[in-house]
Amino acid sequence: MNPSSPPAPTLLDIENAHRLIRPFIHRTPILSCEGINHMVGCKIWFKCENMQKVGAFKARGATNAIRSLEPVQLKQGVATHSSGNHAQALSWAASLAGIKAHIVMPSNSSTVKVDAVRSYGGNITLCEPTLEARESTLASVIEQTGAFEIHPYNNLKIIAGQATATVELLEDKDDLEIVMAPVGGGGLLSGTALACHYLAPNIKVIAAEPAQADDAFRSFTQKTFIPSIHPDTIADGLRTSLGSLTFPIILAFVDQIVTVSEASIIVAMRLLWERMKVIVEPSSAVPLAVIMENPELFRNKKTGIILSGGNADLDQLPWII
Amino acid sequence: MNPSSPPAPTLLDIENAHRLIRPFIHRTPILSCEGINHMVGCKIWFKCENMQKVGAFKARGATNAIRSLEPVQLKQGVATHSSGNHAQALSWAASLAGIKAHIVMPSNSSTVKVDAVRSYGGNITLCEPTLEARESTLASVIEQTGAFEIHPYNNLKIIAGQATATVELLEDKDDLEIVMAPVGGGGLLSGTALACHYLAPNIKVIAAEPAQADDAFRSFTQKTFIPSIHPDTIADGLRTSLGSLTFPIILAFVDQIVTVSEASIIVAMRLLWERMKVIVEPSSAVPLAVIMENPELFRNKKTGIILSGGNADLDQLPWII
Numbered sequence: 001m002n003p004s005s006p007p008a009p010t011l012l013d014i015e016n017a018h019r020l021i022r023p024f025i026h027r028t029p030i031l032s033c034e035g036i037n038h039m040v041g042c043k044i045w046f047k048c049e050n051m052q053k054v055g056a057f058k059a060r061g062a063t064n065a066i067r068s069l070e071p072v073q074l075k076q077g078v079a080t081h082s083s084g085n086h087a088q089a090l091s092w093a094a095s096l097a098g099i100k101a102h103i104v105m106p107s108n109s110s111t112v113k114v115d116a117v118r119s120y121g122g123n124i125t126l127c128e129p130t131l132e133a134r135e136s137t138l139a140s141v142i143e144q145t146g147a148f149e150i151h152p153y154n155n156l157k158i159i160a161g162q163a164t165a166t167v168e169l170l171e172d173k174d175d176l177e178i179v180m181a182p183v184g185g186g187g188l189l190s191g192t193a194l195a196c197h198y199l200a201p202n203i204k205v206i207a208a209e210p211a212q213a214d215d216a217f218r219s220f221t222q223k224t225f226i227p228s229i230h231p232d233t234i235a236d237g238l239r240t241s242l243g244s245l246t247f248p249i250i251l252a253f254v255d256q257i258v259t260v261s262e263a264s265i266i267v268a269m270r271l272l273w274e275r276m277k278v279i280v281e282p283s284s285a286v287p288l289a290v291i292m293e294n295p296e297l298f299r300n301k302k303t304g305i306i307l308s309g310g311n312a313d314l315d316q317l318p319w320i321i
Numbered sequence: 322m323n324p325s326s327p328p329a330p331t332l333l334d335i336e337n338a339h340r341l342i343r344p345f346i347h348r349t350p351i352l353s354c355e356g357i358n359h360m361v362g363c364k365i366w367f368k369c370e371n372m373q374k375v376g377a378f379k380a381r382g383a384t385n386a387i388r389s390l391e392p393v394q395l396k397q398g399v400a401t402h403s404s405g406n407h408a409q410a411l412s413w414a415a416s417l418a419g420i421k422a423h424i425v426m427p428s429n430s431s432t433v434k435v436d437a438v439r440s441y442g443g444n445i446t447l448c449e450p451t452l453e454a455r456e457s458t459l460a461s462v463i464e465q466t467g468a469f470e471i472h473p474y475n476n477l478k479i480i481a482g483q484a485t486a487t488v489e490l491l492e493d494k495d496d497l498e499i500v501m502a503p504v505g506g507g508g509l510l511s512g513t514a515l516a517c518h519y520l521a522p523n524i525k526v527i528a529a530e531p532a533q534a535d536d537a538f539r540s541f542t543q544k545t546f547i548p549s550i551h552p553d554t555i556a557d558g559l560r561t562s563l564g565s566l567t568f569p570i571i572l573a574f575v576d577q578i579v580t581v582s583e584a585s586i587i588v589a590m591r592l593l594w595e596r597m598k599v600i601v602e603p604s605s606a607v608p609l610a611v612i613m614e615n616p617e618l619f620r621n622k623k624t625g626i627i628l629s630g631g632n633a634d635l636d637q638l639p640w641i642i
Contacts, residue, residue: 277631279598310598
């Protein structure tokens with residue numbers, strides 16, 4: 001990177017992250033499906049992070065962030081606010097490291113999610129479901145416990161950890177022409193883009209975002225940070241705004257962000273369930289939805305997709321009304 | 322095998338089948354899930370035939386049966402009666418070999434299944450939903466077309482093909498103590514038992530069967546063929562009776578058949594979806610249900626399970642009422 005580059009994990013940081021987390025995470029399988037390839041007119045390899053520990057790539061970043069802490073920092077535990085996969089991942093990684101995880105969750109979180117965090121050993125504090133309440137509650141939890149905050153994505157150790165999914169994808173499949181990831185806060189996307197930049201700079205990195213939560217697309221296009229306001233998408237992992245660390249990396253190393261409709265996300269999700277026989281949550285289906293809506297961008301191209309997570313609600317399938 | 326052994330594929334037959342079908346089928350992944358292992362108190366490796374071509378192990382046997390035919394036999398195509406995965410598998414394998422598949426299906430088959438067979442190129446004849454009508458319609462289709470009948474399980478080439486799933490499981494995981502498969506007509510189970518007998522004779526082979534379709538259990542226990550009469554199970558792949566070829570192999574080489582309740586099958590199916598993030602059809606969940614109902618049989622044992630198929634109806638989930 002040249003001197004004007006944003007602060008970002010180096011290749012060595014990412015390699016170190018991989019070495020550090022490898023004993024604890026799954027090397028997830030890479031699947032492809034002729035039926036889907038035939039349907040969309042390109043060849044896709046899916047990196048199945050839905051089969052990762054806790055059912056999402058978040059296990060990578062959380063493990064790297066915790067395992068990188070000094071012993072004195074570890075003693076007081078870690079803390080975050082999250083209602084999603086990061087809450088589960090941090091609780092799981094903390095428990096494996098023998099430390100406490102303090103998780104601030106909005107009071108309207110589903111029972112399933114609260115129970116999941118609790119099952120991984122997370123110490124939950126509920127708060128009002130606003131960003132302000134989440135941040136102030138987290139601040140007071142940290143003040144009381146001395147816990148170390150691990151942000152879900154605006155953290156260089158998290159970004160380096162998420163990058164390792166793409167490192168494995170490129171190791172196992174070395175002739176990809178396009179790599180895709182969904183974008184919410186940008187932790188996965190910035191890690192994906194960095195891994196491609198360092199290891200296979202000719203690969204085109206395309207991010208996928210719901211049109212009804214298109215803050216990253218607008219920020220990227222206008223080259224200025226635009227927060228996510230009232231995102232209204234079924235892809236609940238992608239409702240967050242970019243971070244001060246992730247946005248500059250995305251601006252520097254992502255080639256394109258493409259948005260898609262909710263209807264396409266649901267069709268793509270069902271296709272992955274039905275044809276590839278894997279459970280993915282809606283956020284994971286957004287890249288395939290982009291390909292289905294824009295086949296000409298991908299025609300005959302070898303494309304890798306990070307399937308980000310599999311924590312779908314099995315009682316509320318979006319195609320059953 | 323000693324002279325009193327039943328007619329069965331030899332190890333060479335199974336190895337030849339594997340060589341013959343390998344270019345056409347997936348080498349399916351083997352997955353394990355710490356959460357499930359912890360819950361049941363043993364270590365399980367799942368051979369994911371739900372991710373096989375056409376979504377079921379049936380692709381193996383159908384390919385072997387078709388690829389083993391003489392050119393003169395191939396010319397008139399193949400035929401079978403089936404409303405399930407064999408119909409899809411035979412249509413798919415025939416289409417790949419450039420020949421016709423004539424499929425007799427009961428008129429009450431779901432549109433989804435009829436469409437699936439048609440999408441693989443199968444030539445469908447509908448008939449009354451009775452065994453008599455299926456057999457007589459098939460006989461007249463064969464008379465008209467000269468097609469070669471490929472029975473879903475009572476066929477040595479089918480049995481040898483299904484055995485290859487276990488060959489791969491044992492190649493990839495060479496210290497298993499128990500191997501499990503569900504039992505319907507017995508094609509998968511007899512192949513599984515033969516592969517273990519030849520390649521790892523110390524492995525205990527345990528079959529899993531719904532209590533509400535327990536003809537194999539009763540036949541096995543009483544050492545005399547008892548047909549399946551009015552089976553009433555959600556595991557639609559396991560409603561058929563054993564065959565004259567499969568039953569003697571099962572009697573000779575299977576150690577135990579254990580039956581389970583419908584409720585356990587649904588719980589096990591949901592567990593595989595929720596924790597392992599794979600779509601399996603109810604039949605595939607029967608072995609895990611056996612372990613959940615009988616944990617003492619498996620305590621601390623390394624157990625391999627053939628996940629037989631993934632063609633679940635995504636509009637009718639058994640846990641959503």
